[in-house]
Amino acid sequence: MIPRIDHQRGFSLIEAMVALLIIAVGLLGIAGMQGLAINSNATSRVRSVAALEAASMVAMMRANNAYWGTNAASASVSGGVLGGNATLVGLGTSTASCLNAVCAPAAMAASDLQRWAAGLAAQLPQGSGAVACAGAPLVCTVTVNWLEKNMALNAPTGAEAGALATATTGTFSYQTVVMP
Template sequence: MKVKAQSFQRNHQHGFAMFEALIALLICAMGVLGVVGLQASMTRAQTSATFRAEASFLAQSLIGEMWSDRANLAQYDSTTCGAACTAWQDRLAARLPSGTSTVTVSAAGVVTIVIRWTQPGESTNQFSTATSIT
């Protein structure tokens, strides 16, 4: 009778190692999913930073053009956008997703540039800068 009791206990523990391996596999899979989610977040943040840097570069390049063409400064205003302004807006639209801009030039030579863009699935982002060109 004692032999049957020991035999019963041994048979009852069969498959326990398989259960442990299944739990370990589940924990490993959760870790992999966490790493994939982190990678997606980092990629999204990097893309956002790239667009902010591009907007800053485009604004500074327009300011540089304005400095070299001070005699025609009023033509860079969005309401009276001249040929140079149109070419810049075309570059902006090509480099930023749904990129638009507003350029304001006051009579005193104060230039304000506001650039807006919208990444797919996100809200509208905005970069603005102001400088005085005299």
């Protein structure tokens, strides 16, 4: 008589498929986390550039104290050019560069704003900005706006569900206040 073996050896096909399914779900989770990390990295880069652009405008304003320190000025920049609602005192319409030339304070302010606008348009997605000054002593608010892609690990809930569920991008802004 042949002895009967009660011990099973190896894996069945069902066990192998279950193990493969568990590994596949884990790999999909890792891929999702990688996508979120890449998006967060891009978001951080854009936000850092926005802060640097605002700081560069503040530095230009402080360097031109003859203009920014004495005039209540406001301007809006968009698409690499000075916006139509610019009301800089004594600014005029000059777009000459003051990088290698001696300029009057108002012309320097115009040149600085043009360079700043070009930097916003080149560095940020749909980048725009504004400088608003008022009061005595003069206080200016430098604002940088840009478009940013939204990516969330979890679906939005509650009040934000209606706004974020259909939108993939949103407008963000960075503000800094300076006394030139």
